[in-house]
Amino acid sequence: MKWRKEEQTPPPMEESAVPDTGWATTSMSTGAMANWTAVVRWSAWGLLLAGPLLGGWALASARTPVTVPTRAEAPRAQPASSDAVAPAGFAELYVAAYVKAGDSDADTEELSAYYPAARSMSWSGEGGAERAESASAVQVRQVSAGYWSVTVAARITSSSKNADSGRVRYFQVPVRAAGGRGASGWTAAALPAEVASPTSSKGVAPELSYGSAHAPLDSDPAVQTVRGFLAAYLTGGGELDRYLSPGTTLHAVRPAPYTAVSVTQIAEHGQGPAEGAEAQVPPDGVQRRLLVDVEGDGKHTGSRPMSYAIELRARDGRWEVAALEAAPALAAPGTKSNSEEGQGS
Template sequence: MSLVRTGRRISSGAPKPGEGYGPDAEQRVAGVGGWSVGAQANLAALMRWIAWGLIALGPLLGGLAYLSVPSTSAAPAPKAAPSAPTASGGQGAAGFATLFVAAYLSAGRGDEPKLAAYYPPATGLQLEGVSGQHRGEQLTVVRLRQSEASVWSVTIAARVIGVQTPTSSAQPGVSPTGPAEPVRYFQVPVATASGGGGVTAYTALALPAEVSAPPRAKSPEMVYGAMGPALPTDPRTQAVTSFLTAYLTRAGAELDRYLAPGTQLTAPSPAPYSGIAVDQLAVEGESGSEPTVSVPGDGTTLRLLVAVRATGQDGVRLPLTYALTLKARAGRWEIASLDSAPAVTRPTPAPSASGSPAPAATPTP
């Protein structure tokens, strides 16, 4: 009896020898892994279409993104700071004019190039006289005024000295230099401009012009009364004498004992004088000549103008004037400050349109 084995034969999908490749074989191969060749082709085509679509939509999407950004005004780019101002202050122009006047006063025949360094047209001049025959001394700027945006008018004061020639002879009893030369004034216009590299360039617009002296200002009214003798019995004279003696003759030794609390002063060193004499006092708001022998209550302040004779190390006495503020404490006067200038009264205001009286002048604090 023969046994017959039944069952299904499972195909691996690979053709056996002799079967070849045909439609059935393609179906067998397509079944490997559950992915068909047609599906692969469809996916590749889909990916190509998606890529082309994105390429086609790229410009449109970019335009929409640009239009969707809110419009804002762009901040202006910061400007670079100039390396140098086109017009400098008057200090440089004043120094330039001082050097120009010094060269101008001593210039003579053949010195035209020296002046051209300050004023270029000077090369066409024909100077006369001997170079160095005259010279300027004590050159000082007495007026500085800006006439244009980049032009300064500088007035220089100078004492012009004439150098004596070797052949001249002085008369007996007469100084070789003669009488003291008066001060003369020269006005110079100076233009300024940027010279590059952070510097300022200068040039004179003309030769110096000799002008008259500046007007003298009227002295303002001061808060002090008339100068009167400094009496030895006056507590104010005693305080001022003690303070100035320590300040001018002892190089500040024991100076603190004469100062009010909180006041700090530094005395000249080395001591310039060997002796001090207080000659006169002018007291704030005091017009009478009655002697003062008492000290008011603590905290009272008083301003003084003090005339002093200071004896130098050579024995010559030199007049000096000090503006001081005193403060009362514990029955004596102390030095509250060495003032930089005498105190002046404020000018009286003009009457108002309503005719009300103007307030009286008050001293400056």
């Protein structure tokens, strides 16, 4: 018997059936899918190309430019301003190094910190043969912008005993503001030059605007205030505030340098009160300016003369110290002091 093989045809596939590929395309046709893919692709390319343009526009429109440092930089010290720091201190240190300089490398290196050209100079003699025990600028003149001439007074002592040891000598120093990154902000333009004293040895004392000095009057209430004030100020005896006007702040000298202070003379500024008016009770607000000569006795010193310019102000029938003036009042140029007028009459 022959068996006949029957051909089995697969059942027809529905038109809406799509192979399961994992993409949800059941509701989108093949053409729509292609169109959507093209839109996504061109959008990505558009953003990629527009990125640099948008970044450049953002940087150009920023108000403050942004910089990204590649590495951290240490802060650099700025040179001192010529208007803020005087060159006098630099000149004082320079003179001290110059006076003791010798032929050693250490001395040359120290001096070159002030005057760079010193490295190429030869020095004879041993360093330290002379030293500046003290150096102080006594005159500062501005030659031009950023350039000064400083005269320094120095007391020079010598390792060998001679008559000149300990004598004050004067050195003129040219100082220039450093334009570069110098640590000090200053540099010397040349070596110091020894010069004569800038002041006359026979100076004339300036005229002061005070009358003739006289012995303190015990009947004057101002003298009582001055005595009590100076005792509290210089010896620590008594309370200082009780002698001060309201709003005046002064501090006693500590530690107290003297054990006793006595008033020797008083001179009145201007015309001063009329004779006999000192003993009267002053009206509130009246002021007096006095130049007071005193002598202070210390534990290790004898009588030391001193002068104080003191301003007094009346309040509640008594005198109070309104100010300890920085300097006595000078007479106006071309006018005679009250003391000269009294001598002429």
